[in-house]
Amino acid sequence: MITKxxxxxxxxxxxxxxxxxxxxxLSDVSSPVALAQxxxxxxxxxxxxxxxxxxxxxxxxxxxxxxxxxxKVFIPLTVGGGINTLxxxxxxxxxxxxxxxxxxGAIRNPQLIEDAAKRYGSQCVxxxxxxxxxxxxxxxxxxxxxxxxxMEAIExxxxxxERGAGEIVLNxxxxxxxxxxxxxxxxxxxxxxxQVPIIASGGAGCIADFITxxxxxxxxxxxxxxxxxxxxxxxxxxLKREMARRGIPTRL
Amino acid sequence: xxxxxxxxxxxxFSLRCSLEKIGAQVVVTGDAAEIERADRxxxxxxxxxxxxxxxxxxxxxxxxxxxxxxxxxxxLGICLGMQMLFEKSYExxxxxxxxxxxxxxxxxxxxxxxxxxxxQIGWNALQIERNSDLFRYIKNGDYVYFVHSYYATxxxxxxxxxCDYGAPITAAVQKDNVYGCQFHPEKSGNVGLKxxxxxxxxxxxx
Numbered sequence: 113m114i115t116k117x118x119x120x121x122x123x124x125x126x127x128x129x130x131x132x133x134x135x136x137x138l139s140d141v142s143s144p145v146a147l148a149q150x151x152x153x154x155x156x157x158x159x160x161x162x163x164x165x166x167x168x169x170x171x172x173x174x175x176x177x178x179x180x181x182x183x184k185v186f187i188p189l190t191v192g193g194g195i196n197t198l199x200x201x202x203x204x205x206x207x208x209x210x211x212x213x214x215x216x217g218a219i220r221n222p223q224l225i226e227d228a229a230k231r232y233g234s235q236c237v238x239x240x241x242x243x244x245x246x247x248x249x250x251x252x253x254x255x256x257x258x259x260x261x262x263m264e265a266i267e268x269x270x271x272x273x274e275r276g277a278g279e280i281v282l283n284x285x286x287x288x289x290x291x292x293x294x295x296x297x298x299x300x301x302x303x304x305x306x307q308v309p310i311i312a313s314g315g316a317g318c319i320a321d322f323i324t325x326x327x328x329x330x331x332x333x334x335x336x337x338x339x340x341x342x343x344x345x346x347x348x349x350x351l352k353r354e355m356a357r358r359g360i361p362t363r364l
Numbered sequence: 365x366x367x368x369x370x371x372x373x374x375x376x377f378s379l380r381c382s383l384e385k386i387g388a389q390v391v392v393t394g395d396a397a398e399i400e401r402a403d404r405x406x407x408x409x410x411x412x413x414x415x416x417x418x419x420x421x422x423x424x425x426x427x428x429x430x431x432x433x434x435x436x437x438x439x440l441g442i443c444l445g446m447q448m449l450f451e452k453s454y455e456x457x458x459x460x461x462x463x464x465x466x467x468x469x470x471x472x473x474x475x476x477x478x479x480x481x482x483x484q485i486g487w488n489a490l491q492i493e494r495n496s497d498l499f500r501y502i503k504n505g506d507y508v509y510f511v512h513s514y515y516a517t518x519x520x521x522x523x524x525x526x527c528d529y530g531a532p533i534t535a536a537v538q539k540d541n542v543y544g545c546q547f548h549p550e551k552s553g554n555v556g557l558k559x560x561x562x563x564x565x566x567x568x569x570x
Contacts, residue, residue, distance in 0.1 A: 113528050115487045115507065152553065157487055183381040188509060188551050208377045210551065233411045235483055235511045279485065309485050331479075333486065363487040363507040 115361045116326050117157035117334035118348055119190075119311065120341040122147060125164045127173030129342070141342075144177045145184060151341070152185045154348040157363060159185065160213070160336065163193030164256075175207050182208020192240055196220070201228050205236070213238040213281060216254045219261055219268075222275060229276025234308075239277035241269055243298060244285035250298060257285045265298075270305045280306060281336060283313040291317025291340070294325045299332055309333040316340055319351050326360045366564055367402030370394045371423045374410035379442070382550035386557055388564040396428050404564060405432060409444030413455040413469065413514070416444050426462060433464050438541045440563050446537065446544030447516060455514050464542050467519030475515070476530040483513040488527040488535075488547075496524040496538045500567065501558035508535070508545075508552040508559075515546065 123130040128142040141147060148159050161181070163174045171194070182189055191204040192213030201212050212232075218224050218239060228237045242257040243250050243265040250265035269280055282302050284295030294315045302310060312325055313336040322335045340346045356362040366388045368376050376392050383390045383406075391398060399405060407429060409416045420426045433439050441449045450461045453469035461469070472482050487507040492499055508527075515533050522537040522544075537544040543563060549556035 113489065114484060114510075115489075117486055179377075182378055184385075186378070186382050186385070186550060186556060187553050205375050206377065208375070208381070210375075210378070235410075235485065278483065307481055309481055333481070 113361045115157070115363045116332075116355065117311075118155070118322070118351060118355075119158045119160055119334050119336040120151045120156050120348065121160040121162055121313075121336055121338040122342075123162045123164050123338065124174055124177065124193075126167075126170040127177050130164065145180045147342075148181045148185045148189075151348060152187050155352050155364065156187065156348055157334070158188040158190065160190045160192060161209075163191065165194070175203065178204060178207040178209060190238055192238070197224070198227055198231060201232060201236075205232065211236050211238050211279070213240045215240040215242065216256075218272065219252065219254045219263070222271070225272055225275040225277050229278070234276045234278035237277050238279045238281060238311075239269065239272040240281040240283065241265060241272075242283050242285055250301065253285060257283075257288075266301050266305055269302055273306045273308050277308065279309045279311065281311045281313055284315060287315030288313075289339075290315055293317065293321040294335070296325070296328055299325075299329055303329060303331040311336050313337070316346070319346055319354050322351060323355065323358050323360070326355065327358070365389045365391060365402045366404045366406060367399045368392045368406045368408060369399060369425060369429070371416075371419050371425055373416045373419055373444070374408055376408060379406070379408055379550040382557060382560060383564065386561045386564060388560075394423055394425065396425065399425070399428060400432065402437075404438045404440070405429065406563075407439060407441045407445035407448065409442065409448060411444065413444065413447060413453040414457065414459055417448060417453075417459055417461070420448065430462055430464060433462075433542050436541050438563065439464075439543065441542075441544040442550075443512060443546060443548060446546055447514060449537070449542060449544050450516055450519065453514070465516075465519060465522045465537060465539055465544070467516050467522065469514050470517050471514055472512070472529070472533070475517075476533075480530040484510050484529050484533070486510065487552075488529065490525045490535055491527060491532070492525050494524045496536070496543075497567065498524065498536065498538060498543055498559055498562050500562050502555050506555045508547040508549065508555055510535075510547045512546055516544075
């Protein structure tokens with residue numbers, strides 16, 4: 113039986129993890145390599161590195177830490193942030209990424225999804241969408257959730273899959289940071305229109321939120337979160353033990 | 365020395381790192397002489413069958429792999445590399461594989477229940493069907509990472525492990541010195557490293 117995946121997301125700026133607290137046995141919490149290794153040891157099923165660097169120097173540092181991580185951590189690694197061209201795909205794949213997540217870059221140029229899927233295969237192309245309700249309609253937001261594109265979100269995601277995206281990360285801006293649970297309504301809508309794996313993001317505050325997610329929407333494949341893992345509010349090992357205890361297929 | 369065959373398909377960085385991690389001497393190469401000198405050979409692969417098969421043929425490495433396999437050199441195909449070990453693939457047409465293993469490669473579509481997603485992406489448990497030295501450091505039910513839309517079938521004589529994806533799906537095969545994994549051992553955490561160790565080294569005698 114295929115298992116539900118738990119995916120911590122690490123925001124990286126200038127080669128360092130942006131937020132985090134000290135875990136026992138982890139001295140440098142802002143080292144992406146050390147944190148990735150730590151999460152992998154705790155049972156994370158996959159990792160997302162999100163590059164929020166703006167400068168060329170920062171980009172270079174990101175490539176370096178990516179290479180170092182891929183050389184030490186042997187679970188799937190997705191990279192996102194600043195992916196606008198096939199050259200960007202090439203750059204991060206060469207450093208050891210397995211999948212590449214596109215967001216604003218695909219909004220500006222939807223053809224990017226198609227071109228990347230053709231060159232690297234759909235399994236490599238993740239479409240990440242930041243979605244927010246505006247007057248009762250799900251809208252896609254670009255530039256890290258700052259800019260309303262006015263595109264209808266469910267249709268955007270459906271067309272992205274048609275173009276070749278092999279996986280969807282659905283990040284609800286409405287529930288993000290609120291810690292009251294995933295956006296089940298929004299996720300349900302996306303589940304109805306696409307057949308590729310769906311990763312839920314935004315809103316997890318505690319273990320129960322993941323249990324509710326997988327029990328309510330068995331079509332959702334994975335749960336992604338950042339701060340609750342980094343701040344130690346939820347330990348991945350505890351979360352996965354509880355999922356297994358509740359009968360959710362889990363890799364222990 | 366373990367040679368990872370580089371024929372222009374996919375990213376071999378993680379695979380090389382995972383082998384270095386277990387202490388194997390690794391060379392990533394498309395050079396026939398270098399591959400021939402290696403004690404063990406890994407045939408990787410991602411993407412479409414036809415493209416990979418064409419590239420392997422154009423480099424002439426397909427006949428080399430067959431020759432080495434017949435000489436008894438341990439060969440491990442990973443993912444699409446495993447699929448190419450079989451006689452035929454029905455991915456977007458009908459194509460000849462290397463024919464080192466009996467069986468063919470067919471779409472998951474139609475074989476698994478309609479509500480199962482394609483590709484299968486994620487961690488699934490190995491159901492060990494037959495003892496193999498590839499599994500000497502792992503146990504039945506251990507999890508490995510899959511990404512695939514096609515699978516090997518009619519391969520009863522080489523099947524050593526399957527996984528349950530709504531139907532039993534070929535996960536690993538072995539016939540004498542020819543091995544194959546549908547999953548990615550280099551992305552399967554410690555379990556994957558143990559499988560690679562079993563392939564790369566002789567069994568330690570007590």
